Amino acid sequence: MSSPDRTGSLAVYRQIFRIRLAGGLQYRVAALAGLATQFAWGFMKLLMYRAFLEANPAAFPMTPAAIAAYVWLQQGLLMLLFPWFLDHQIFAGIRSGQLAVELLRPWDLYTSWFVANIGRRLAATVLRALPLFAVAVCLPPGWRLGPPVSAVAGLSFAFSLILTLLLVTAFTMFVYIASLRALSPLGARTLLLGFSDFLTGGIIPIPFMSPGLQRLLGLTPFASMQDVPLRLWSGDIPLAEIPVTLARQAFWLVVLVALGWLWMRRALRAIVLQGG
């Protein structure tokens, strides 16, 4: 009498297991697809640089190993390095009036947004970076992500990656603060983010740009973002220049955070809450 019951519940468990497995596999397919996409993307970029290297080796400003490291590190650390990885909950909060609750909380709004952004960026990066790097180190020489060129390069890479993360986040804080002032955050986002991809070396590394533009960028915080860690790894930034480069990153970090914090205080003094 109990036997049909038991087989019935067994069937249910089996079905649940199958559904869970299928569900998990769905996401695994999505994760794999994401990984494959970044791989193909990185490969196409490297093939492109290879074509330019062949066209005119004298004009190529980096070694093949350095450009390979640049491309793979960039692909793996996308969410950490690029200003466009924004927290849309913040924009939604401004629109809906949820901001009022945030303001009542007994802590600093700038700091809480800042920390939340860093957390988001780190979480998104860990999922993507590790599998990508695991495969990228196994590629043939000239294409692979080699080890850092020296212990100093490796350490300064790690240090400057942290500085870059803080600096990029400090930069995006301006986008959030600007949208406190205007209901439609689109304008601020458009103007602040429009060029940042190119100016930070997200499209081509800064050494590939014209000397005049490189000098100009050196005077802005943009040259202190992803360009620094991505080139430190392979020794493309010479040993003697490392202290100055890192100091410049730290300088811009202090400046952007101070400006952002002051601006936010002013913006909040005249805030008009939306929604209701």
Place this chain on the structure above:
Amino acid sequence: MSEPGQPSRTSSPVHSRASSRGFSRLRLYGHAVAIQLASQLEYRSSFWLMLLGQVLTSFGALLGVWFMMERFHSVAGFTQADVLLCFASVLMAFSLAETFFRGFDQFPALLADGRFDRMLLRPAPLILQVLTGTIEFTRFGRLVQGFIVFCWALPRVAVVWTPGHVAVLALMLLMNTFVFACLFVLYAGICFFTIEGLEFMNIFTDGGREFGAYPYAIYGKRVLQILTCLVPLALVQYYPLLWLTGRSTSILHALAPLGALFFILPTALVWRLGLRRYRSTGS
């Protein structure tokens, strides 16, 4: 939604229709385009800012190509003007496809919130409904930018322009738009199976725009083969470009874009298989 009769009913009327019905559908489409334009222009400042944003983001890509060509002068034998002509034609084709086929690009959202289920119930062709649901006129920003680069590059390419050249150029643009549009539909068709968007398709859509800035031959033989036989992006870019810039006199290269017409077959197949198999997302 899972009744077998329903999907096949909605997928069949695309074919076998009288020309008068086709004409009325064209009018319907024109009407929808006008409505979409009017509604998007209601939020005028937002519209122009989005448009500007589109220009700015792809302006970065243009600067990238520009500085690479300034530094290296030529790549795989192509001059700066050749490459920029290539860049401009691909960008224009992409933004045209993106403007009018945006509904397919956002297909996972259509499936997720049940809008697609509502479309299945309406007595109008499905493709037409997806097409007219979203038309993104802000994407015209890129079209304008592509056109400006195009005008810059045209007189600088070492070609004596004949009516034949103009025709091949037009064919290249048209068919390139067609291939991008097919890729969007293919992406939507795959979404029937995966529900979530399949990120890998980006390598052909966004990647087709990014990497299509340079003639595909620079990426090596293997990539060129894939983009010739599997996803015919090179048929509408590299081969006609060879003929246009005088590197080839073969009429086959000039008419290569027509070969991309065959891409409709796998696209239609995936769309139909997906549609037949579709059983709502339950929301």
